[in-house]
Amino acid sequence: MEQSTQQHAALDLTGATCTSCVIAIEHLGKRIKGISDIYVDRQTKSIQIEYDGNRQSLEKIQEFIRRIGYEATIREEESVSTDTGTTEP
Numbered sequence: 001m002e003q004s005t006q007q008h009a010a011l012d013l014t015g016a017t018c019t020s021c022v023i024a025i026e027h028l029g030k031r032i033k034g035i036s037d038i039y040v041d042r043q044t045k046s047i048q049i050e051y052d053g054n055r056q057s058l059e060k061i062q063e064f065i066r067r068i069g070y071e072a073t074i075r076e077e078e079s080v081s082t083d084t085g086t087t088e089p
């Protein structure tokens with residue numbers, strides 16, 4: 001049984017401030033199994049990831065980033081409840 005539910009995740013990135021860091025993370029990150037897309041936002045110091053929904057894929061990218069000298073923290077925001085006040089009765 002193989003689940004292929006595409007999911008989005010965000011990681012906080014520490015230490016990678018120059019363009020070459022960002023390029024390295026984006027370029028090599030895409031080659032990690034389970035990661036279909038990765039985008040580093042230097043402004044917000046975050047990494048946006050599209051992945052297969054497998055937690056191991058997230059841990060793999062975290063480990064990879066640590067190995068090249070930076071720190072990435074997975075944001076726990078999977079179950080976001082948005083109270084917008086526009087809920088129907």
Ligand SMILES: [Cu+2]
Binds near residue numbers: 017018
């Ligand atoms: Cu750098």
